[in-house]
Each structure stands twice: as structure tokens, then as C-alpha cells.
Amino acid sequence: MLVLKSLAVLAGTSLASAANLTVSIPSSPPLLPNPSSLAPSTHAVLIGPPGVQYEAPIRRDNTFTFPDLAEASYLLTVHSRDYFFPPLRVDVTKAADGTQQETVQAWQTFRGNEWSNKGPFYGSSNGELKIQIQPSSQKNFYQDRGGFNIIDFVKSPMILMALVSVAFIFGMPYIMDNMDPEMKEEFDDMQKKGPLSGSSGAAAQLRNFDIAGWLAGKGSTTEQGAGDTSKKR
DSSP, rough: HHHHHHHHHHHHHHHHHHHEEEOOOOTTTBBSSSGGGTTTOOOEEEETTOOEEEEEEEESSSSEEEEEOOOOEEEEEESSEEOOOEEEEEEEEEEEOOOOSEEEEEEEOOTTTTOOOOEEEEEEEEEEEEEEOOEEEEESSOOOOOOOOOOHHHTTTHHHHHHHHHHHHHHHHHHHHHHHHHHHHHHHHHHHHHTTTTHHHHHHHHHHHOOHHHHHTTHHHHHHHHHHHHHHO
């Protein structure tokens, strides 16, 4: 009997001193008017010191329950397919009044900041803490197609090149007609002396080139005959 009484006392002491955390997701219109519409894969993770991690799936009443938390400082993260939830800092410490129950406190925290940087206070309680957390934003996996914008269309490099080309085509005759006669004469001389002026002659030579005779050696025979004639002279 004495052993049973001592076991009962120890069990009651452990239950009384255990810290529990219950996180609920309330209705928060217009972002999340019905929390029951959350995906079944929604879950919460409580990360503590190295090697300490608790995970809780969402329940039918849209809550996450973490029982028997050890004394430590935790990071609470809610993972959802469709919504973003703010991360929370949860501290489990000894009660200040000296009772056997532990104190559970929660604040909002910010990723990339110091752990001591606390945000809004979510609540504090001895033994068990119940808090509510609302989604901060909704996840968007698709980008809306933008409408037609004439300014963006004109800014396109291809369109700009086409506009410049059209301006040259229609603007050059007008510039040539209004050009000074002396300058126009210099421009014509430059065109005649340019490398493109002899392109027609080179093209004619290529067209008249006898490739069959060149392969047959006619060119070399002619050159040899010319050499013999010069020797005789």
C-alpha cells in the first residue's frame, strides 16, 4: 500500500508540473473565414534545444496540442500549404511563485533577428497555455497574366530597331533633297570611292570565271606559252 501511495503521489506531481501548450487557429475573415478548410497536411513544429523537437498535426477542432514540455525555449512554426503563419517563441520556465507548475509564455519572433528580439505578447499561464494564431498572408502559386501595355510594347528593343529603320528609310530621301549641293557632291564622291562601289565588277568577274578550264590547266598552259614566246625573243 505504501508503494502504491508513493507512486500515485509521484504521478500526480509529474502531471501537476508538466507544461502543456495548445495552439488554436480561429476564424479570421476575409483571409481565412473557415479554418476547417485548411489542408490535412497542416502541422505545427516546436523546436527546442539541439535534439529536442515536437510535432503536432492539426486536429478536428483546428488546434495543435503539445503536452509535457520540458523547461526550455522553443520556436513554434505552423506549416500550411496555403497560408503563412508568424513564428512564435515559447518559453517554459519555473514558476515565480515557487509552485510545482511551470510557467509557459509566448511571443511573436522574427526570422533573421536575435532571439532576444520579441514581438507582440501572446500570453502567459502556469501549467497550460492556450493561444490563438492567425495567418499573416496567403500563398500565391500563380502569377496573374499582365494586360497589353503600349508603353512596354514600344520599349521592346526589336520595336525600337524597327522604328529607327523606318525613320531612316523615309527620312533619308528628305534629307538628301534638302542637303547643300556641295555637301551632296562630296557625299556622291565618297559613295563612288567606297568599297561597295566595285562590288558589281567583282560579281561580273566571278560570273565569267571558267572553273572547268582552270581545272583543266588552261591557265597554266597559256602562261607557259607566253613564257616561251618571251624567251624566243
